[in-house]
Amino acid sequence: MTADKARIARQFIETIPHSKALGMRITDIGDGSATIVMPYDARFIGDPETGVIHGGAVSALMDTCGGAAVMSHPQSPTGTATINLRIDYMRPAAPGQAITARAECYHITRNVAFVRATATDDDTENPVACATGAFTVEAQA
């Protein structure tokens, strides 16, 4: 059942055109948590002088990963939408390195799912960004 849910969530995320465009790949998903990798790509640079990836691309990664975590939660029906998302940028991501986001749906009610997420580059001890968000829990069809 849970494995099936994870499969559905994975399939759904992998068909999202924009996530595909950003090269996102799910490396782990299930039981309300998800890990997604976004490879370094020169097209997503925000600061041409340093080659650091744009915060907006990190936001897109956090949003996708948060949604994936919610969808994979055992108590959640398959659909979800972001209500709000806050991202703290702690340091610039190292140019040339992939960014990995890990999101956890730490609480869920009938209507709302609460999510925490962290993004890191190769230096996994020092996060690049942290996020917290609220997502909708869509009514079971």
Place this chain on the structure above:
Amino acid sequence: MTRKTPEPVQVIKQRRDAALSALVDGVPYIHYLGVTFDRRGDELTAVLPFDDKLIGNPFLPAIHGGVTAAFLEITAMITLNWTWLWEDIESGVLDAEEMVAGKLPRLPKTIDFTVDYLRSGLPRDAYARARVNRSGRRYASVQVEAWQDNRDRPFAAANAHFLMPRS
């Protein structure tokens, strides 16, 4: 009493447009999303033309929440840079041509960004405007709203804080 002759309109437009393009066109990610800026005097409106690669939910279809966030963040950041540099651009302290050539001053960095999703982003063009609520010596607070068909019905709004470069 003699008054200084106003600058010819083309000179002013050329300078402002050059400075704006220096801030916007050099950023690969802005170009990748297809975001452009309309300028009326000092007022900026960001435009995000719809494209299939921006879709988040293919079944609705709706614009990806991450695209919406990025669009708002780009608008907030460019508007802050623009507002912050405006006086130096106008006075000539910053040379617009040099800016275009890549000589940009150090720019503010995002500290945090909070986005509210109000409606789903429809598969059509989106617009956004930001307001710099405070721009101090060290920190700035910027509010931004995005809409599609109807200016009074925003589909997303955000608030961002920035760290100003040390002068």
